[in-house]
Amino acid sequence: MQYQFEVQGMTCGHCERAVTSAIQQLDPQAQVRIDRTQNRVDVDSSQPREALAAAIAEEGYQVTP
Numbered sequence: 617m618q619y620q621f622e623v624q625g626m627t628c629g630h631c632e633r634a635v636t637s638a639i640q641q642l643d644p645q646a647q648v649r650i651d652r653t654q655n656r657v658d659v660d661s662s663q664p665r666e667a668l669a670a671a672i673a674e675e676g677y678q679v680t681p
Contacts, residue, residue, distance in 0.1 A: 617661060617662065618658065620657070625676065625677045626652050636648045638674060642667060643663045646668075
């Protein structure tokens, strides 16, 4: 499944790596594309959207539905 999240608070490369790592801990096969300027995270994953959003939020970022 393809998901798109609006994620607030990503300001640097470290933030991008933290979000990518959180998603890939949940689904190691997930493909993650981040556009920090648009606050957008695109994810191809077999995991449910809610679980992916929770993983991002656990890293301290606000996920807008």
